[in-house]
Amino acid sequence: MAFQCQRDCYMQEFSTSVVSCSEAEVQLENNGKKVKVKGYNVKLKDTILFPEGGGQPDDRGTIGGVSVLRVLRQGPEAVHFVDAPLEEGQEVQLKVDWERRFDHMQQHSGQHLVTAVAETMFGYKTTSWELGRQRSSIEMDTPTVKPGEMEALEAAVNQRIRDHIPVTVQLLSIDDPALEKIRSRGLPDDLAGPIRIIDIEGVDTNMCCGTHVSNLSHLQVIKILGTEKGKKSKTNLIFLAGSRVLKYAEKSHSIEKSLVGLLKTGSEEHVEAVDKLQKTVKRLQKSNVTLLRDMAVLIAQSFKNNPERGNFFSLYNKDGDNEFMNTIANEIGFEHTTIFLTVGEEKGAGMFLLAAPTSVVDSMGKRVLELLEGKGAGKNGRLQGKAGSLAKRAEVENLLRDHCSQAKSG
Structure with a gap:
């Protein structure tokens, strides 16, 4: 059959009657995820709500004020999935979401x-x-x-x-x-x-x-x-x-206006301005890597030159990276020293490195991962990975420091 929505695509309201209503469950998309939703399948004598087909999505609207969440075709019939029951034989007024249609x-x-x-x-x-x-x-x-x-x-x-x-x-x-x-x-x-x-x-x-x-x-x-x-x-x-x-x-005009404010140039110069910014960022990133590496070497040398350095070293640097942490660990050496390093947001996610004698990594590694909500891999005296949260970084530091003090006194 041809539905009323197919006979008159411009009709926005329509009166008809309910043929059947039964409990049902369908999968609907919610914030990009498919979830199962309970409701009712309603069949009508006729409909202005288009059921999905021919590459075209289904309509939305209401039946007697009840929201229609899906409309699917089953053979010659349209099945409307709604969030509240409707009485069989009931005369109802249909309204289509006209903007969508x-x-x-x-x-x-x-x-x-x-x-x-x-x-x-x-x-x-x-x-x-x-x-x-x-x-x-x-x-x-x-x-x-x-x-x-x-x-x-x-x-x-x-x-x-x-x-x-x-x-x-x-x-x-x-x-x-x-x-x-x-x-x-x-x-x-x-x-x-x-x-x-x-x-x-x-x-x-x-x-x-x-x-x-x-x-x-x-x-x-x-x-x-x-x-x-x-x-x-x-x-x-x-x-x-x-x-x-x-x-x-x-939308394009709105974005263009925002870029004019950010780049301080006319729209015809946006591409050139962004290209210059990208090149500048690349140069700065390269310089930053060099500075971080140099700073890591200086930090390690400062610790090694301290006559009262002990057997434990810990450092947090928000802007560091894996190379920064590994450079410090390699420069200090961790055969007899426990090194605990973290980079990233102070109370948020980040990265960590525990470099220490193998016995320390084996005995303390699991607890370190738990406190940092971390995931990592350990090998040859290193436990390195991502931290879900650095909020308990100080607790990890104290735990490792106590362990080192006990090992030294023992």
């Missing part, structure tokens, strides 16, 4: 337009597409594209938008001979009812279950961001349509 309509119709014109102009066939949250992509059956082709394609599709070309929907029976001439990437195995045809007048005729604009002018504009290497012998074309272009321009 119209965005999907613009991207989906934009994909049909780009696909058709790319094939007409360059012979590039579309093998799949993805409607992403921020940008959409079309997988084309070509390993590469030639210079200038994407610019020409963008100009051509935007001319079609300016030409105000209508987009219409037809419903054909599965045995209609006209279907043989219509572009398609295949029909679903559980197809039920007539075949839905999206016709962009004079541009493209294609089988599709998704929601679309009624005129190309409703796309406003299409921006092709470029291409990326896809799967074997494929190229992914990245594009934005309609409101996404406006949001992209707004």
Whole structure:
């Protein structure tokens, strides 16, 4: 069957009745993680909420004020997953999240337009597409594209938008001979009812279950961001349509204003300014490495030249690194001296090095790791690794100092 959302893609509210409601559990994405959520599967007499399919994500909205969290197609029916039960036979008012729906309509119709014109102009066939949250992509059956082709394609599709070309929907029976001439990437195995045809007048005729604009002018504009290497012998074309272009321009302008303030240059000089900064940072990093190495040698020599140095040495340096710690340990020597070094945030994560006689590392290493919430490996008198927290660094230092004092007195 064709749902009301497919018969009239612009309808935002709709009255219908509940056919069934049953307890259910689905996986939903929450902050990038999939979690199981309990709720109810609701089937309606008809719906304006599009069930996921044809490369287009499902709609969001409400049924009688109850939030709809997913909409999936099962054969000829749409199943709405909601967070509260609804009474069978109940008359309900549906509302669709129009901003999300119209965005999907613009991207989906934009994909049909780009696909058709790319094939007409360059012979590039579309093998799949993805409607992403921020940008959409079309997988084309070509390993590469030639210079200038994407610019020409963008100009051509935007001319079609300016030409105000209508987009219409037809419903054909599965045995209609006209279907043989219509572009398609295949029909679903559980197809039920007539075949839905999206016709962009004079541009493209294609089988599709998704929601679309009624005129190309409703796309406003299409921006092709470029291409990326896809799967074997494929190229992914990245594009934005309609409101996404406006949001992209707004975000880019906001970033540009921030960079003007940070770099103290006009936008046309940003690339040059960032390039200079990167080169300066590299020079400073190289100088910093040299200074840290020299400082490590001086620290070690100062300890070795101290006549009252004892058999324990400890140091914390926020800006050090592994080379800094190893240089100190190697310069002092740890055959008869226990050396405990840490670098990183004083109360946060960091790195550590315990360099000591093997007996000290063997007996104290496990406790050191526990106190530092650390992970590391020990070999030849060294225990080195990452510390989850340096908050108990002083406790580790006291523990090692006491151990060294006991060993000396013994």
